Amino acid sequence: MIVTANSKAAGTFSSVKNIPFTFTPEVVPRKNVIIGTFDPLKTDIVADVPIQVFSPEDVGAKCGFGFMIHRLAEQCFKGSGAGIETWIVPQDENGTAVAAAGSIDFTGSTASNETLYLYISGILDRPIAISLANAADDAEICSRTVDAINAIKELPVTAAINGVTPEICDITAKSKDVWGNGITIAFSRRPGEETPASITAVITAMTGGSGGYDITTALDALGTGDNANEKFFTEFIHGYGSLAFDDILTYVGPGDQKIGLYAETVHKPFQSLYGDVGAGSAGLTAVLAAAELRRETDRANGYIAVAGSLSHPSEIAALTMGHRSRVANSRPEQNYVDIILTGIDPGDEADRWTNDYANRDTAVKGGVSPTVVRNNTVYLQNVVSFYRPESVPINSNAYASFRNLAIMQNILDTQYKAFNTPKWKNFTIVQDATLVGNTDAKEKVRDIDAVVDEWLNLIQGWYNLAWIYETARAFEVIGTPGAVTIRGGTDGFDANSEVILSGEGNILNNETNIDTSIAILG
Known part of the structure; x- marks a missing residue:
């Protein structure tokens, strides 16, 4: 190297050097x-x-x-x-699939201006508010319900007035097959909502969806x-x-x-x-x-x-x-x-x-x-x-x-990536990389210690991300003779590590012993 920390003469310098960078585990993007x-x-x-x-x-x-x-x-x-x-x-x-269907049969009429709150498939953040004027009869209630359902395109059903009985609202799943059988129909599912006493709504549950x-x-x-x-x-x-x-x-x-x-x-x-x-x-x-x-x-x-x-x-x-x-x-x-x-x-x-x-x-x-x-x-x-x-x-x-x-998804991914870097491509295997004297050759020689070092870095990276519980035993295991071996054909390495996943904090079990006597105080 010409330029050192002690150099004084003016100049602008540029150089490159091929160095295998250390891999640092990162979270897998979901x-x-x-x-x-x-x-x-x-x-x-x-x-x-x-x-x-x-x-x-x-x-x-x-x-x-x-x-x-x-x-x-x-x-x-x-x-x-x-x-x-x-x-x-x-x-x-499925070409032979059938859509599930259900209905609401209304009877009665409103005694004042009212609002019905209908829910399809239990989707509480898409309430169907049905505004009704005073003296609306069952056919009018049905018509308003049909319009209110069809006005919300995100719902999983369509609605129509029954062709024979105008107070019945027919409801059909948009998607065919058994999916539609899981769609529910219900009124007043949130606190404070009530169906007016003067109105009765008989619900026929969604059924009949089939196919495969x-x-x-x-x-x-x-x-x-x-x-x-x-x-x-x-x-x-x-x-x-x-x-x-x-x-x-x-x-x-x-x-x-x-x-x-x-x-x-x-x-x-x-x-x-x-x-x-x-x-x-x-x-x-x-x-x-x-x-x-x-x-x-x-x-x-x-x-x-x-x-x-x-x-x-x-x-x-x-x-x-x-x-x-x-x-x-x-x-x-x-x-x-x-x-x-x-x-x-x-x-x-x-x-x-x-x-x-x-x-x-x-x-x-x-x-x-x-x-x-x-x-x-x-x-x-x-x-x-x-x-x-x-x-x-x-x-x-x-x-x-x-x-x-x-965590296991991340360990699998980072384990693969650590050994899929340029550092671990086109390498040469030797017994002891420190004894290789040629500078160019030394860049690509790998031995068991190099694999162990990569594993130590990987394990430490996992611990830094709180994916594993400890490092001491994990370091000891990967450093044990036989944990990393050269394959029989001298064409690669086999490595076997052991880690304990970090604990999942679910339970805090606390107890306080209580007494009313002061005798223990002396």
Whole structure:
């Protein structure tokens, strides 16, 4: 080097030097993907092709407002905000699919100027306010209801006056298939709202939706083989309910195996949820039984339960996953306790098995994510997957918690990136890199110590981000002879590290002993 710290003569200097920079782990940017059917009249949409979208309005304009994929997007964006990259994979409806239908049969008339508050699919942040003049009869009430429903394009249904009985409002799901069977119809769901005593509204629940879905074509559109989930979607949102569990699990990879999205050549797993609205003790029993069937292998799916809710189960899940992407985008080590599910119907008090801690504890241990309701507002608690094999102790089950799974997504990604830098391309393996004398050769020689050093840096980076619990043992393990070895053909290295994930702060158990006697004071 000509110029040193002690140089004095004037001059302008320029040089370059090829130095392998140290890799610093960074948080994986979250990326949502939404799968669902769209308006068949949107003929410019090509099914099963991923499209990046930027808002619910963008999805509605492309795919039809109120159709399945738009409803999911509205909830997802509500949770994630505008800062999370989001894509959709629109799917055609089954050619033989049938739309669900229901109705409202009005009798009576108004005794004064009144307002009815109607809710479709438990969407509390889109109330349907039906203004009625004094002495409006049942046919007028029906007509006003039809107009009010159809005026809100974001709703998942259309309405029409019955062709035979003008006081009956016929309601039809925009999206066909079983999706529509989960759409509810209800009046006065928020505090202070009442249906006038002079009006009776008999609701026929939405039913009759049928058909069938094939989510595999959408999954394949994300990539197959070593290119599976090529864009690295971290949150997977869909409208197909438990019917899609098996296909999603097959794509992600069942059990604690290096297959699917957990394969060494892929390392890009995502997770997914479906809502459960089963009411009362029977609802808890049913959802636990469903989760039990999947406990041995399913680290990809889970249930999020809002007991007795009138919101669509898939929309509850979409909102939850949107929140998860937002939180994990900056702090994957954070859990989701007490995040508010804005606009989700809380269900009736009597239906909430989630009110009891013992029930929530049973649910979490059984692979079901409970919620709590305070002041008619729904809050997240533990968010968990189904995965609970008998062979894995409960305190060692890393796949059980969605928070842990977010950390694992980041560990897999940063582990790959650390060894995919120019430093680890086109290298030469030697026994001891310090003994290589040629300057040019030294730039690209690597030995076991170089691998260990990279791992030490990686482990420290994970700890700095609070993804792992400690470093001392992790450093010791990776530095133990045999943890890093040269492959038999001298064509690479095998490394095996061990880390303990950082703890998920869920429980604070405090107790104060109380006495009224002062005898202890002497």
